[in-house]
Amino acid sequence: MTVALHDLLPAGLRRSWVIDGTCPDLDIYSLFRARQIADLHRTAIIDAKGVLCYTALDRKVRCLATGLRDLGIRPGDVVGVQLPNGRNAVVADLALAALGAVALPFPVGRGSLEAECLLRRAEAVAVIASIEHRGNRHAADLHTLAPALPALRHVIAAGPGTAPEGTIPLSGLLRCDPAEFAPERPHPDSAARILVSSGSEAEPKMVAYSHNALAGGRGNFLASLMPDQAPPRCLFLVPLASAFGSNGTAVTLARHGGTLILMDHFTPEAAIDAVREHGPTHILGVPTMVRMMLDRLKTTGDELPAPTALVLGGSALDETTARNAARAFGCPVVNLYGSADGVNCHTGLGSTTPDADGRGVVAGRPDPRVADIRIADTDTHEPLQDGATGEIIARGPMTPMCYVASPDLDARYRTPDGWVRTGDLGFLDDNGILHIVGRLKDVVIRGGANISPAEVERELAAHPLVRDVVCVGVPDEVMGERLAACVVPSAARTPTLDSLCAHLTQRGLEQRKHPEHLLVVGELPLTPAGKPDRAGLRQRLTGSPPPKREPAAVPFARTG
Known part of the structure; x- marks a missing residue:
């Protein structure tokens, strides 16, 4: 079943964007x-x-x-891909596109608990994964x-080493004779x-994207x-298997005929x-x-060839980092607000540091x-005027098309006419510029990677020495940000941080x-509403006053 x-x-x-030339109206492999x-x-x-050249x-x-x-x-089959950045990941992307199949990439290092969840819900018929990568x-x-x-x-087992018993070596598939292969032409x-x-x-969350949404939008x-x-030379510091990394195969190669520089x-x-040796035009990463x-460059004093842009997303980009990066790399620093859910906005090539004011x-x-971006009332979801x-x-x-196997998420985050609800708070000023002032979602962003506190709490609650946890x-x-566990012990013995992390590893949660x-x-x-007082716990951890209801600066959304 698919x-x-x-x-x-x-x-x-969708068709109107093809008619006006916004989208190329070709599948990724054809492009x-x-x-x-x-x-x-x-x-x-x-x-x-x-x-490796195109041919x-x-x-x-x-x-x-x-x-x-x-x-x-x-065609239509879902195939998981858990590979590090490199040619095999790109080959897998394009081969699945040529078959009209649907790629489900997820980064190496993600634990078995999450991998099982993804493959099960997506009804994946196959998965291509590394034999060994950095201990995994x-x-x-x-x-x-x-x-x-x-x-x-x-x-399907990829990379050097012996494929585990019962798996299919990727190396064997790469030796197949392609003479009779005719690619599919998916819509x-x-x-x-x-x-x-x-x-x-x-x-x-899993979010389904079409060929046009990737290569076009x-x-x-x-x-x-x-x-x-000119065709770009993009150095991807982030995994190609991430949402930000989806700008690799479909965008850099298929849409723009560029070059991928991968570690x-x-x-x-x-x-x-990599910057020094390969002279990328674009560097994509997190702050x-x-x-x-920048810390390494301080000690070496090296001068680097200037790219066209340093594109940073995934978490907050402070003005000091942006200013120092613009000086060190000799190029504009682009502050990207975006997510896998289908939102994108950036500061462009005209400035080197993100502007800020008292409101966000x-x-x-x-x-x-x-x-296109609009601002809606958080309760009625009706459009608001500029400035509100x-x-x-x-x-x-x-x-994107929809959330995968999650009608509850479709109902929660998509409007009847297809708008994506981001859960972030902001406003558009009189000049049509988007300002971010807060977020509705409870998510911890550590080094550009999302952590759901609810997921970690659920697994820690199963620890025998934990009575309650936030x-x-x-x-x-x-x-x-870094994640902190606030624990109420269930017995006279108190769990240690090491024992909690060992428990999470055993349950399949990756170290990040x-x-x-x-x-x-x-x-x-507890708050007056009877919910755990997260702000109060955060205050105890930091020794600082609880955050105001409208923070002056917030991290940008998850990934590009």
Whole structure:
């Protein structure tokens, strides 16, 4: 059975963006193939294995597509992909697009609990995963999960080393003869990729995107940062499997005929080396990564070739970081407000630091070729006049189709006419500039990565020494926020932070979601409404007054 993916936007509206040229109206593989034919030997990928041109990449794509087709992968099937940044991840993306299948990428390092949830709800028929990456053995772990996933037929093991018993080596599929392969031609408004966002839900959200929404809407986002429209050379510090990373294969390669510069994991030293050696035009990352790079540059005094833009999203970009980054990299620093749910706005190439005023952070002018943005009343959802603060809603060419297997999320976050409710608070000024002033959602953003306190609380509640627990974010100069667990012990023995983290690991929660602070309390304080007083707990952890109801500055939304 294939999971149902329906489009919550009116079909006529989708078609109007094709008619006016906003969207290319081609599937992702056809777009890539046209770029390959136009420039056979242009560099497509630079990674740890070296340089790969468009023609060599296309041959690998056709080989893998042939192998996957022979395994029974059909149009509309969902296939999970858990691979580090590198050519294999790109080959998988394009091969699935050529088959008309739907890619479900999720980053390496995500725990088995979350992987099982994603694959089960998406009814994935196969998954491509690493044999080993930085201590993680995802292929073996996913093969162990297979009996609990009735739709899953194949686990494909990628990378060096011996494929676990019962899995299919990716290397064998890449040796298939592509001579007879004929790509599918899926409808450009059909599903191409599922983006994963933890958001504020206890389980990760999955958001279905069409070919046009990726290559068209998200493609227009990158086009707005290409002043000469020359093919870009994009260094991705973030995983290609993230929402921000969805600007890789479909956008940088297929839409714009550019080059991907990839590292299989981020370190500030490797990132600086990549900038120095490969001269990217665009660097895409989160502020925490750039702060780490700036620290290294202080000690070395190196001068770097100036990119066109440093594009930062995922968490708050403070003025000091932006100013120092603009000086060190010699280019505009673009402050990106965006998320997997379908919102995008950025400050553009005209300034080097984000502007701010007493009411919030300036996010830039919405681009209707990407996503139109309006402000709605938080209770009635009716549109508000310019200058009024309310919930930010978005709709445009990049708007996703729907949430996957989650009609409750469709009802909660989508309006009847297709607008996306972001859960963020903001206003549009008289000049049409978007300002962010707060957020409705309870989410901790650590170094640009989302952590749902509800998910961590649910797993910690199963610890034998925990009677009650609340998780909150506490400010941190490096990571933006870190997670703290506020625990009421269930017995005379008190759990330690190490024991709580070991418990989370055992239950399949990856390390990035583990709390880094522990507060032991006799009872949880309650608000007048009878709910746990998170602000009061945060105050005890930081020793500072509770935050005001309307903070002066807030992190930008999850990912690009």
